Amino acid sequence: MKLKILVDNQAMPGFKAEWGFSCFVEAKENVLFDTGASASMLAFNAEKFGVKPEQISKLVLSHDHRDHTGGLEWISQNRNLKVFALDSFSGKTKQRIGKNAELIEVSESAEVSKGIFSTGKLNNSIDEQALVLKTKKGLVVLVGCSHPGLEKILEKANLFGKIYAVIGGFHGFNKFDTLKGIEIIAATHCTEHKAEIQKLFPEAFVECAAGKEFEFG
Ligand SMILES: [Zn+2]
Ligand SMILES: [Zn+2]
Numbered sequence: 530m531k532l533k534i535l536v537d538n539q540a541m542p543g544f545k546a547e548w549g550f551s552c553f554v555e556a557k558e559n560v561l562f563d564t565g566a567s568a569s570m571l572a573f574n575a576e577k578f579g580v581k582p583e584q585i586s587k588l589v590l591s592h593d594h595r596d597h598t599g600g601l602e603w604i605s606q607n608r609n610l611k612v613f614a615l616d617s618f619s620g621k622t623k624q625r626i627g628k629n630a631e632l633i634e635v636s637e638s639a640e641v642s643k644g645i646f647s648t649g650k651l652n653n654s655i656d657e658q659a660l661v662l663k664t665k666k667g668l669v670v671l672v673g674c675s676h677p678g679l680e681k682i683l684e685k686a687n688l689f690g691k692i693y694a695v696i697g698g699f700h701g702f703n704k705f706d707t708l709k710g711i712e713i714i715a716a717t718h719c720t721e722h723k724a725e726i727q728k729l730f731p732e733a734f735v736e737c738a739a740g741k742e743f744e745f746g
Pocket of ligand 2: 676
């Protein structure tokens with residue numbers, strides 16, 4: 530399974546940065562996780578990677594914030610698209626999705642594709658879902674902004690097995706002990722305590738940016 534970071538607050542040479550997050554999961558069936566803040570940015574970086582909307586049949590939206598749903602119009606050029614969004618998304622966002630794609634409302638944890646699971650809805654002030662990927666190296670957890678608290682997401686993901694990697698936005702997460710034992714920590718996007726996480730876990734910490742690729746066998 531391979532992961533390609535399409536949108537992030539930082540970018541590698543040749544790629545563009547914006548405040549947002551999107552990750553392409555290359556598997557037997559390709560899945561897109563979030564879409565960044567704009568269709569033009571997603572299109573630009575995806576093209577750099579040679580990723581086309583037609584290659585992606587499933588999209589998972591972590592939560593109903595514009596920096597994660599903004600690029601929807603790029604991916605929904607694929608007319609066979611299924612979008613996994615939380616049942617608590619706003620009517621406006623659901624309408625945007627339903628215009629060109631099939632909306633699948635998520636509440637409980639669910640299998641999105643073979644070996645790719647949604648944690649289901651985790652609440653705080655903002656509802657969010659994360660993706661759990663079963664790879665040969667162990668579980669990879671993909672997070673959007675971690676608004677419900679990364680520790681809550683990891684606790685839920687732990688029910689699927691042992692966590693090998695966690696990638697995405699950690700927001701204000703500071704319960705650093707819960708990261709112990711995780712071998713790859715790619716804290717990016719909105720992560721507030723990035724420097725501290727890097728200092729505490731120098732071997733596991735991985736710099737992440739648009740253009741970055743991960744391979745998990
Ligand atoms: Zn965000
Ligand atoms: Zn957010």
